[in-house]
Amino acid sequence: MPTPNPRHPDFPIPGGPELRAKGWRQEALLRLLENVLSVGENPDELIVYAALGKAARNWASHKAIVETLLRMDEDQTLIIQSGKPIGLLKTHARAPLVIMANCNIVGQWAKAEVFYELEKKGLICWGGLTAGAWQYIGSQGVIQGTYEIFMRIAENRFGGDLAGRFILTAGLGGMGGAQPLAGRMAGAAILCVDIDADRAQKRQEIGYLEAIAPDLDTALAMIDKAVAEKRATSIGLVGNAAEIYPEIARRGIVPDIVTDQTSAHDLVYGYVPKGMSLDEVKRLRVEGPGQLMAASQASIVDHVRAMLAFQQAGSEVFDNGNLIRTHARAGGVENAFDIKIFTEAYLRPLFARAIGPFRWMALSGDPQDIAKIDDKLLEMFPDNKIVTNWIALARQHVPFEGLPARIAWLGHGERTALARAVNAMVADGTLAGPVAFSRDHLDAGAMAHPNIMTENMKDGSDAIADWPLLDAMLLCSSMADLVVVHSGGGGYAGYMTSAGVTVIADGTPGGDERLELSLTNDTALGVMRYADAGYEESLDEIAIKEIGHIAVG
Structure with a gap:
């Protein structure tokens, strides 16, 4: 029974x-499609997050996807091209139920202006990372990653503690809303x-923001008091x-940490130039996109x-993955x-061991299912401080949006062990219903993005996109329920390729x-990707966990 959604x-x-x-595998994917819209930023336009990240190309495509998921058998595979279903073919019961390719444009044509032209013609849509793959769970999906970045900075610069420290940031959308x-x-x-x-009001309503200040002076006074x-x-x-960042700098105020998560990746449909109202920007998106791009830049x-x-x-300053440095340059x-990217600066040692943002969604809609999985996770990994610390914090602070869900940074073998334990809990009735397992596309073997995930790789392999393509093919071979290959749209066009997976x-x-x-091979490829680039942590992980890496040379 669906739950009313006040938002x-x-x-x-x-x-x-x-x-x-006809079965839980199909039902699960249908519910995940429904869920990303229930927690989306603008579901009336099928937009989930990041200004243009859509769950389906248009409402006709959405209707056809839903109808197909309702009638398809387990030995069939639904094929989706940039948010539009194009075929339902007989495969076999161990094949993926859904395969997608979203927003993949040939290299020389992979530019923002080409994307906008194709989108206006109704030929393409951008799936973001988890939007078009029906894996988005609201801001919780990036809260732990953001928290871990802040804690790495605390350890590196502030003695392990951010009490009395001032963070300045911007952006309160579907991704940036995790920051407060x-x-x-x-x-x-x-x-x-x-x-x-x-957006600010929404983040306050769900408890992410404690207060909204009426002006900069009041905001800084509130921060000063909390710091003291x-x-x-x-x-x-x-x-x-x-306007606000330069004014704070002009006043000689030096925050301890500075970043930004506005929609700077998209100069037309994302970023809002200074001196313009939202209504004016909306008008220029139609009447003067070139003027708007120049003003945004x-x-x-x-x-x-x-x-x-x-x-x-x-200040400790970092790029949070929105291409703001790229457009500034x-x-x-x-x-x-000179501003560093968060992945290289803080998280690469984790990614080199394929430790990354794993997630699961309780398809029953029962929050107790997540509570029981939390308990199982703590029972299985009592010595994993990242996990135990995070679950304690998440239980206290992180509200559910849409289907009850949890994210936790787990690595090779850990993801598989938890998922199989949960499958047993579904089988014996401990849980009220099946559980969907997925992850962010920002994962070890799943993304090539030379200005975010793969910036400054040891061997110079930043721009090689073979890895996410191999990951997707491997996941299909490993019988995952949904497999997707995404590339960038809008301002991200030409900058990235990623692979996503969901298993029920x-x-x-x-x-x-x-x-x-699926889960074992997904992380194995991630470890191998970093081992191939020469990362000692990956080579160590391969030796410890006997991953089938072939070392050449």
């Missing part, structure tokens, strides 16, 4: 024991700027970061110059890449086999 009343949250499809809660969980006083009052008291807090401020130049000024003054900021723990022996092969 988006036309998009109820799926759940309950009743099947509409992650900062507060890390013990800091965090100020989050966003141009959209509705060494009290964790999260303050929102409605305004344009390209000019604002990003000011935005990044302020970030560089903070860095020069002593194109606009004339030659030293924009339905309590059956077949589910157990799919989980074991």
Whole structure:
């Protein structure tokens, strides 16, 4: 029985024991499609997050996808091209139920302007990372990653503690909205700027922001008080970061940590230039996209110059993966890449061991299923401090959005062990229903992005996109339920390729086999990708866990 969704009343949250499809595998994927819209930023337009990240190409495609999932058998595979279903073919019961390729444009044509032209013609849509793959779970999906970044900075620069430290950031959308809660969980006083009052209000309503300040002076006073008291807090401020960052710098204020998660990746449909209202930007998206792109880039130049000024003054400054440095450099900021990318700076030792953002969703809609899996996770990995610390914090601070879900950074073998244990819990009735397992596309073997995931690889292999393609083929061979290959759209066009996977723990022996092969091979490839690039952590992981890596040369 679906649960009413106060935020988006036309998009109820799926759940309950009743099947509409012919089996739980099909039903699971249908519920995940429904779920990404229930927690999306603009579901009326099928947009889940990141300005343009869509769950399906258009409503006709969405309707056809739903109808196909309802009628298809287990020995059939639904083929989706950029959010549009194009075929249902007989394969076999151990093949993926759904395979997708979203927004993959041939190299020389993979540019923002070509993407916009193709999108206007209705030929393509961008799936973001987890939007088009029906894997998005709301802001929780990136909260732990953001929290772990803040804690790595705490360990590296501040003695392991962010109490009494000031974080300045911007962006409160589907991804950036995780920042205020992650900062507060890390013990800091965090100020989050966003141009959209509705976004700030939403983050306050779900408890991510503690307060919204009426102006910059009040916001800074609230931060100063929390810093002096060494009290964790999260303050929102409605305004344009390209104006507010330079003003804070002009006042001589030096935050301890500075980053940004606005939609700077897209100069037309994402970023809002300073001096423009949201209504004016919406008009220019239709009437003057070229003018808007130029204005966005000019604002990003000011935005990044302020970030560089903070860095020069002593702040820990990093790029959070939104291409803001890339657009700033194109606009004339030659030293924009003096700002480091978060993956290389803080998380690469984890990724080299294929430790990354694993997630699971309780398809029953029952929060107790997640609580029971939390308990199982703590029982299985009592010595894993990343896991035990995170679960304690998540239980206390992280609300569910849509289907009850949890994220935890687990590595090779750990993901498989947990998923198989959960499959057994489904089989014996401990859980109220099946569970879907997935992960972020920002994972060890799953993404090639030379300005984010694979920036400054040891061997110079930053731009090689073979790895996510191999990952997708391997996952199909390993019987995953859903496999997807995504490339960048909008401002991300030409910058990245990634692979995604979903596997259903339905309590059956077949589910157990799919989980074991898919999750084990997914992380194995991740370890091998970093081993091939020469990372000692990966070579160590291969030796310890006897991964079938072939060393050449």
